[in-house]
Amino acid sequence: MIETTISDISEHIGEQVKLSGWAYNFRSSGKIFFLQLRDGTGRIQAVYVKNDLTDEQWDRLQDINIESSIRVIGTVKQDDRSPTGFELGGMDIEIINLSKDDYPISKKEHGPDFLLDNRHLWLRSNKQWAIQKIRNTIIQSTYEYMNDNGFIKFDSPILTPSACEGTTELFEVEYFDSGNAYLSQSGQLYLEAGIMSLRRCFDFGPVFRAEKSKTRRHLTEFWMMDAEAAFVGHDENIKIQEELIIKIVKDVLEKNSDELKALERDVEPLKKVKAPFIRLTYKDAITKLQELGSDIGDSDDLGADDETMLTKEYEKPIFIERYPAEVKAFYMKRDPENPALVLNNDLLAPEGYGEIIGGSEREDNYDELLERIKEDGLPLEEFQWYLDLRRYGSVQHSGFGYGLERIVTWICGIHHLRETIPFPRMINRKTP
Numbered sequence: 254m255i256e257t258t259i260s261d262i263s264e265h266i267g268e269q270v271k272l273s274g275w276a277y278n279f280r281s282s283g284k285i286f287f288l289q290l291r292d293g294t295g296r297i298q299a300v301y302v303k304n305d306l307t308d309e310q311w312d313r314l315q316d317i318n319i320e321s322s323i324r325v326i327g328t329v330k331q332d333d334r335s336p337t338g339f340e341l342g343g344m345d346i347e348i349i350n351l352s353k354d355d356y357p358i359s360k361k362e363h364g365p366d367f368l369l370d371n372r373h374l375w376l377r378s379n380k381q382w383a384i385q386k387i388r389n390t391i392i393q394s395t396y397e398y399m400n401d402n403g404f405i406k407f408d409s410p411i412l413t414p415s416a417c418e419g420t421t422e423l424f425e426v427e428y429f430d431s432g433n434a435y436l437s438q439s440g441q442l443y444l445e446a447g448i449m450s451l452r453r454c455f456d457f458g459p460v461f462r463a464e465k466s467k468t469r470r471h472l473t474e475f476w477m478m479d480a481e482a483a484f485v486g487h488d489e490n491i492k493i494q495e496e497l498i499i500k501i502v503k504d505v506l507e508k509n510s511d512e513l514k515a516l517e518r519d520v521e522p523l524k525k526v527k528a529p530f531i532r533l534t535y536k537d538a539i540t541k542l543q544e545l546g547s548d549i550g551d552s553d554d555l556g557a558d559d560e561t562m563l564t565k566e567y568e569k570p571i572f573i574e575r576y577p578a579e580v581k582a583f584y585m586k587r588d589p590e591n592p593a594l595v596l597n598n599d600l601l602a603p604e605g606y607g608e609i610i611g612g613s614e615r616e617d618n619y620d621e622l623l624e625r626i627k628e629d630g631l632p633l634e635e636f637q638w639y640l641d642l643r644r645y646g647s648v649q650h651s652g653f654g655y656g657l658e659r660i661v662t663w664i665c666g667i668h669h670l671r672e673t674i675p676f677p678r679m680i681n682r683k684t685p
């Protein structure tokens with residue numbers, strides 16, 4: 254008998270196989286027992302006929318409860334009525350472990366708090382499974398793109414002495430006798446050191462924001478991919494982001510059609526994610542928003558509602574570039590055509606999803622950067638190493654950071670970021 258997985262079942266039509274997994278559902282007519290099995294790679298139904306089994310085998314089936322771990326032995330049949338295309342003719346069943354109690358998650362509707370309290374179990378459900386599979390494709394696809402385009406993985410630290418993205422959202426930790434350290438908000442500043450050695454670098458890991466905001470787009474711990482490249486200016490930086498996002502969407506469409514179906518994701522909007530994306534200046538975006546009825550001021554940062562409103566106007570992702578310097582971070586290079594602006598971009602995902610990437614050309618001039626650090630009241634000693642990068646062989650360079658959960662949320666077409674990370678951390682939740 255062949256031990257295999259549901260993902261490989263099509264290679265075994267007509268053969269007897271053994272599958273290990275969990276019983277996610279079952280029903281019995283008294284003569285026929287329908288067992289729904291999931292094994293991590295997929296889902297399949299096994300159909301047992303009482304007359305074909307010994308009494309002992311039939312009794313063993315009756316013991317099964319929801320989420321028991323089991324081994325199913327049966328013959329693989331093609332079955333066009335089944336959503337997976339296959340069915341097992343059940344021949345035997347082995348019980349690994351019965352569930353000790355009634356499984357808390359049932360088919361009825363549960364509220365989000367109940368599901369989040371049971372996140373360790375909720376992860377087994379079909380949609381949560383599909384989301385994690387798509388998340389994995391996005392991660393793999395990102396590594397592939399970076400690797401194919403000369404970016405070297407460069408692991409930036411998580412414990413840091415200072416802020417990267419403003420001081421209001423920092424998690425502090427005691428650091429022995431030397432005062433406080435902060436959990437990193439983005440590895441960007443360290444990547445800027447990396448590229449002076451390796452030319453192009455990226456990191457990919459957890460970052461932390463002590464966000465007081467309780468929105469569906471904010472987590473306090475999330476995964477960011479930061480990319481940084483020497484000898485790259487604003488326009489090329491935008492081109493890299495566009496290529497990366499196009500590859501990610503294409504790969505998910507190719508590899509995860511079953512998962513997208515499980516999520517009932519309409520894939521038509523995803524198929525429209527092709528070059529060139531829309532490009533708007535910040536100024537044009539504000540004018541457009543005001544026309545659409547937003548009360549946004551002439552130099553306000555875009556709020557989540559503004560992003561949603563704007564992305565509903567276009568079918569493709571939107572780059573918004575050249576924001577007023579005052580609403581953006583100290584390290585962004587000023588626009589030579591208008592020093593009140595910076596050479597930055599956000600990338601907004603369509604269908605109302607909003608910001609998924611923030612990027613910019615970086616200030617490479619020593620004196621200008623020193624000025625910005627002072628203006629922002631940042632601790633100068635902590636930034637001496639960062640200024641060194643402009644003291645010794647400074648070059649034009651640019652980079653960006655994407656929020657993994659924002660991208661997963663958009664591509665999966667779901668509402669809230671909390672479902673895209675295995676164990677979400679939010680202002681009011683740090684368990685399980």
Ligand code: 4AD
Nearest residue numbers: 439441471472475479609610611653654655656659
């Ligand atoms: O726009 P942000 O703050 O940019 C940076 O941190 C830069 N240092 C990145 C760089 O240039 N290397 O964050 C980048 C992205 C955002 O576009 C968004 O997708 C995501 O990170 N993000 C969040 N995701 C979930 N929860 C939050 N609280 C987030 N804050 C930002």
Ligand code: MG
Nearest residue numbers: 599608610611
């Ligand atoms: Mg941003």
